[in-house]
Amino acid sequence: MGVLTISRQVRNRLHGSWMLISLIFVVLLPFLLGTGLYIKSANLLSNHSISSLLFSTEWKPISGKFGLWPFILSSLWVTILAVLFAVPICLLTSLHITQYAKRWVLSLMHPIIDILAGIPSVIYGVWGVLIVVPFVADYIAPLFGKTISGYSILAGAIVLAIMIIPFMLNILMEIFKTIPEELTEASLALGATRWQTIKKVILRKAFPGIVSAIGLGLSRAFGETIAVMMVVGNVTRIPYGTLQPGYPLPALIANNYGEMMSIPLYDSALMLAALVLFVIVLFFNFASRMAIVRLEKNL
Amino acid sequence: MHQGCKIHIENLNLTIGKQSILKDINICIPEGKITVIIGPSGCGKTTLLKTLNRLTDLYPEMKVSGSIVIDDQNVLESGQDITEIRKKMGLLSQRPYPLPMNIFNNVAFGLRISGRLSKRILHKRVQHYLEQANLWEEVKNRLHEPASKLSIGQQQRLCLARGLAVDPEIILADEPTSALDPISSQTIEHKFLELRGKYTIVLVTHFLQQAQRIADNVVFMYLGEVIEQGPSDEFFNNPQQEHTKHYLKGMFN
Numbered sequence: 042m043g044v045l046t047i048s049r050q051v052r053n054r055l056h057g058s059w060m061l062i063s064l065i066f067v068v069l070l071p072f073l074l075g076t077g078l079y080i081k082s083a084n085l086l087s088n089h090s091i092s093s094l095l096f097s098t099e100w101k102p103i104s105g106k107f108g109l110w111p112f113i114l115s116s117l118w119v120t121i122l123a124v125l126f127a128v129p130i131c132l133l134t135s136l137h138i139t140q141y142a143k144r145w146v147l148s149l150m151h152p153i154i155d156i157l158a159g160i161p162s163v164i165y166g167v168w169g170v171l172i173v174v175p176f177v178a179d180y181i182a183p184l185f186g187k188t189i190s191g192y193s194i195l196a197g198a199i200v201l202a203i204m205i206i207p208f209m210l211n212i213l214m215e216i217f218k219t220i221p222e223e224l225t226e227a228s229l230a231l232g233a234t235r236w237q238t239i240k241k242v243i244l245r246k247a248f249p250g251i252v253s254a255i256g257l258g259l260s261r262a263f264g265e266t267i268a269v270m271m272v273v274g275n276v277t278r279i280p281y282g283t284l285q286p287g288y289p290l291p292a293l294i295a296n297n298y299g300e301m302m303s304i305p306l307y308d309s310a311l312m313l314a315a316l317v318l319f320v321i322v323l324f325f326n327f328a329s330r331m332a333i334v335r336l337e338k339n340l
Numbered sequence: 341m342h343q344g345c346k347i348h349i350e351n352l353n354l355t356i357g358k359q360s361i362l363k364d365i366n367i368c369i370p371e372g373k374i375t376v377i378i379g380p381s382g383c384g385k386t387t388l389l390k391t392l393n394r395l396t397d398l399y400p401e402m403k404v405s406g407s408i409v410i411d412d413q414n415v416l417e418s419g420q421d422i423t424e425i426r427k428k429m430g431l432l433s434q435r436p437y438p439l440p441m442n443i444f445n446n447v448a449f450g451l452r453i454s455g456r457l458s459k460r461i462l463h464k465r466v467q468h469y470l471e472q473a474n475l476w477e478e479v480k481n482r483l484h485e486p487a488s489k490l491s492i493g494q495q496q497r498l499c500l501a502r503g504l505a506v507d508p509e510i511i512l513a514d515e516p517t518s519a520l521d522p523i524s525s526q527t528i529e530h531k532f533l534e535l536r537g538k539y540t541i542v543l544v545t546h547f548l549q550q551a552q553r554i555a556d557n558v559v560f561m562y563l564g565e566v567i568e569q570g571p572s573d574e575f576f577n578n579p580q581q582e583h584t585k586h587y588l589k590g591m592f593n
Contacts, residue, residue: 143400144401221437223435224439224440225398226431226433226437227437227499227502228439228449229395229398229426230393230429230503230512231426231427231450231503232423232450232454233423233449233450233453234423242439245441246440340440340486
């Protein structure tokens with residue numbers, strides 16, 4: 042064996058191990074993140090019971106009360122509402138693009154979606170303050186006989202819905218594109234109309250994918266911070282309706298991070314909020330993955 | 341129109357942009373017979389088959405002209421109920437594509453689309469067509485399992501049952517055995533021989549031996565044109581065109 046071959050083999054090994062190391066790093070990342078947040082919030086957890094922290098509605102850092110429930114609820118309201126707005130729009134759009142539209146529409150849509158996805162979220166926030174908040178105040182609230190500033194859960198959900206549309210639309214289009222044309226042909230050949238084919242064959246075949254798209258959309262929406270923070274009102278109170286202001290978890294962390302040093306346990310509480318955010322997003326991911334596995338079995 | 345033609349194709353042209361895929365096709369497909377379309381890959385066989393039940397509508401870039409007359413009705417004329425035309429033709433594709441539902445519903449799909457049936461009659465019909473496709477015995481205890489759990493040979497027979505269930509007059513088969521093992525292929529071939537007479541069968545294949553075994557009538561296509569067509573015996577034993585002779589020789593050497 043020549044020197045050249047040996048050095049080649051060594052180099053081969055070396056490069057292989059670099060790849061393995063970066064892989065391990067990526068696999069460990071979520072655990073590192075979770076552990077870090079846990080260690081940081083352990084201080085608070087040793088003084089308070091976890092249920093009192095999660096489900097108490099009192100948030101008074103100065104008197105040492107750190108109830109996260111209003112924030113968790115606000116986050117859930119904004120996120121679920123946003124996904125409810127975005128899903129039908131994304132579904133119908135992606136179906137139209139992949140099933141009905143001419144090919145050039147598809148090639149036109151890709152750059153448009155990329156542009157939408159690439160806009161910094163602060164711009165969505167500004168746009169929300171200028172357009173959505175007044176719209177909610179002037180047009181939506183009067184419908185229900187209310188006078189509000191417009192900074193509300195609803196405004197947050199609308200802005201958030203628009204932000205996750207490009208994200209979910211992209212996934213859904215990819216899903217519909219993977220369904221073989223022969224399946225459509227088979228259904229049409231049996232005498233089904235285009236709509237019957239979409240309803241009974243395509244949507245069915247795509248269902249696990251649609252569930253995963255919604256799951257990813259939920260996770261994405263749940264953590265979105267700045268744009269929501271700008272329009273949602275940020276009032277620490279249990280929201281009882283979509284026209285009321287809310288205060289989602291990410292906004293809580295971002296707004297208070299600077300002043301946390303002055304009050305004891307405040308930093309721990311914010312880290313706990315981050316941990317809760319992390320766990321809920323993990324849960325969304327996990328649940329949608331479970332659902333996909335279940336659903337795919339029946340196809 | 342020729343006597344005894346179930347499908348009569350006249351001056352059929354199909355283009356994609358400037359490219360001509362089918363050129364001036366004229367074919368008579370006799371009723372109740374097995375007509376086999378052969379030719380090297382890329383010669384337009386599959387496209388021709390898709391034109392017959394207008395699956396070409398799915399691809400707006402394809403421009404079709406000419407006429408395809410089935411029972412005095414020109415399929416290509418616009419303004420007809422395309423779903424009715426398609427129901428006349430069962431389609432069996434190269435690989436089986438079971439619908440994303442259970443075995444029973446795969447066969448019941450077409451039946452339900454055609455009209456409401458009572459549960460009992462629906463079940464009877466499904467059984468009948470699964471028997472027709474030689475599949476009933478193998479699946480009668482697992483009708484509610486997803487169709488994708490079946491072996492690929494079973495799936496192809498399920499697709500046949502599903503196609504027969506809409507009570508077509510014509511069966512269009514696009515290399516239906518190319519993905520199957522020899523035994524499953526044989527089952528399908530035998531089935532076609534049994535079904536001949538009741539159905540007009542149009543089979544696209546690139547297996548010359550298969551064509552020889554089951555064809556009544558052969559159409560040979562090359563580069564989008566029909567080179568030669570006629571009864572199987574004549575075609576294989578006494579081909580008229582040079583192209584055909586070369587093709588047959590090439591395959592048999």
